[in-house]
Amino acid sequence: MIRVVVGGAIRKDDIAKMVQEIGGEKVEVKVMTDLQAALAIQSNQADYYIGACHTGGGGALSMAIALLTIVKCATVSMPGRPPKEEEIIQAVAAGKVAFGFTGDHMEAALPIIMREILAK
DSSP states (O other), X not given: OEEEEEEESSOHHHHHHHHHHHHXXXXXXXXXXXXXXXXXXXTXXXXXXXXXXXXXXXHHHHHHHHHHOXXXXXXXOBTTXXXXXXXXXXXXXXXXXXXXXXXXXXXXXXXXHHHHHHHO
């Protein structure tokens, strides 16, 4: 079972629903505050953190970056810069565990992120 926590500033319920739809019985999804979600990763109570905000990195990943370090985090989209499949593939392969994107890129980013996580 892959444990996914959803933090970030916006669209938490939408993200959680989509993660569950994609992952089905292979995932357990919990919506948390940014701090709770980052702490869950840090304490090994969750495997992956996903969050969205208006910039892709600020409100989506600030707590994850603070607690997990930038080495474990990836901003996969920003305003005017949609997610790129190859960058997401590389981020998951490199061991990133926290992913941030802009709320309007959820439908483009999440299927790739989840496909790569489920393939590990």
